[in-house]
Amino acid sequence: MICKRPPSSEAALFGMPVAVMVVVALVDVVAGPGVGLLPLVSLGPAFSSLVGGWRFTALIGAVALLLCVGLGLYDDLFEGRRGFTAMISVAGVTGAGIVAALMRSRREAELASVRSIAEVAQRVLLRPVPLTAGALQATVSYTSAVAEARIGGDLYEVVASPYGTRVIVGDVQGKGLAAVETAAVVLAAFREAAHDEPDLIGLGERLERSVARELEGEKFVTAVLAQIGSSHETVFLNYGHPAPMLVRRDGSADFPEPPSYAPPLGLGVEGAGGPEPYSVSFLPGEQLLLYTDGVTEARDGDGHFYPLAERVHLLKDADANCALQALREDLAQHAGGPPHDDAAMLLLRYQGHGQGTSAPGG
The missing domain is CATH 1.20.58 (Methane Monooxygenase Hydroxylase; Chain G, domain 1)
Structure with missing residues (x-):
């Protein structure tokens, strides 16, 4: 389409x-x-x-x-x-x-x-996400805050592993080439560990160790990890990142929060526990939007933040790419100009086995 x-x-x-x-x-x-x-x-x-x-x-x-x-x-x-x-x-x-x-x-x-x-460089660092991963349909949008740039400090990846579909969306502190280098470290570690670690906690610990080795000073990376298996639920691990938006079949939106927010990657205290995994139901016909704070913190001329929860209707289009494009264009119109921060959005649609691609809430 x-x-x-x-x-x-x-x-x-x-x-x-x-x-x-x-x-x-x-x-x-x-x-x-x-x-x-x-x-x-x-x-x-x-x-x-x-x-x-x-x-x-x-x-x-x-x-x-x-x-x-x-x-x-x-x-x-x-x-x-x-x-x-x-x-x-x-x-x-x-x-x-x-x-x-x-x-x-x-x-x-x-x-x-x-x-x-x-x-x-973008194809190496931010590879195109697979169009389908099991029962999921995936599409992504990325807008860099640096003029003429195609990549920045936001990151995303979708990996079909033996333990289910694993997803990461993250935001590196800062902008420019230093942020791109850090994003490359996180993505390389995630792509390797996603296939090896049997649970999400082990995956998160691998990322924490990789980031701790590479980052200096008080630099950090906020990230949310998700694992979607065959049990009609999604398990999240949140490192100080904005809560994902879960769009139900009736068009309503939930923002599942973690039991407690853990520090971002790179700021973890040695010996302290990491984030607690938490699960929410994710059923065929529903949608999951993971995003960075460049989306929700985009301001209009009056200083109002972008009302993501009020824009759920933009995701009703039967074509996932068109739905996410509509949301991206609405975000740009709200900001009224170039973004002041990188903005990444990853949309996952749970189509279910043998189901069509009709949009939820439509």
């Missing part, structure tokens, strides 16, 4: 240079030669260098020169200097626009190269 997207404004941007020249020409014809608007035809190639390549800029520049000649002859401006001055202005702006377009294209090529490297 293809999710609906807002119409693109690319065509409008490419039409802007032509529209500007048409407006200048009409005003010049109506107002007459005394107003002296002819040099403004150069706005066409000036704008074209901002939205198109050098060929597009040269084409618009050629059209602008022809228009300049036509209007100059119509207004009898070539009997003096005004017509030639306008043509020189258009030619100069066109030349400068071509140079600017070439430089912009070079920068875009360099940025594309950097992005391709970032995409490879």
Whole structure:
């Protein structure tokens, strides 16, 4: 299923240079030669260098020169200097626009190269989650707070292990490359231990040891671990992370809290007990959303946090990807701009054996 997207404004941007020249020409014809608007035809190639390549800029520049000649002859401006001055202005702006377009294209090529490297790093660090894991359907959304970045300090993973489907969603303290390095450590440890450890407590202890070896000072990682087996329940282990949202078949939302919150990974006191596992029912037709605090702590212009519990209806779409995309777009609209923190969301749908993919609560 293809999710609906807002119409693109690319065509409008490419039409802007032509529209500007048409407006200048009409005003010049109506107002007459005394107003002296002819040099403004150069706005066409000036704008074209901002939205198109050098060929597009040269084409618009050629059209602008022809228009300049036509209007100059119509207004009898070539009997003096005004017509030639306008043509020189258009030619100069066109030349400068071509140079600017070439430089912009070079920068875009360099940025594309950097992005391709970032995409490879993302595939290594944050691999695409499996579309299905047993009776579960999974989809993920990730928005980095760093401009032009594809990855950050949030992490997620879904592993189909001999002991059930195991999931982690976490948030590394801080941003940038240091946070990415820490996320890589946690994910590597989780991917290995998820297949080896027979229970969730042992898995959590492996993660705690790995993080303690790598982190320095008071850095930490909040995380929630989940294990979904065949007993229609989910077992959680929470290291100071926001409680997951469980969407029931009737569309209501629960936020199962742990008996007591344990310190984040990296801040555990030696000799002290870790977090207590707790279980909740998770039935076919229900949904589980694990997320980072970049979601619930996103503020609008009035300083109000994002009301996740009030947006459960956005997850009714029969297509899980479209449902999560709708939630992501609503979050961006609430924040009214780029996020101030990384925001990761992992949606799991319990389809059940032999069941269809109809959305819960629909």
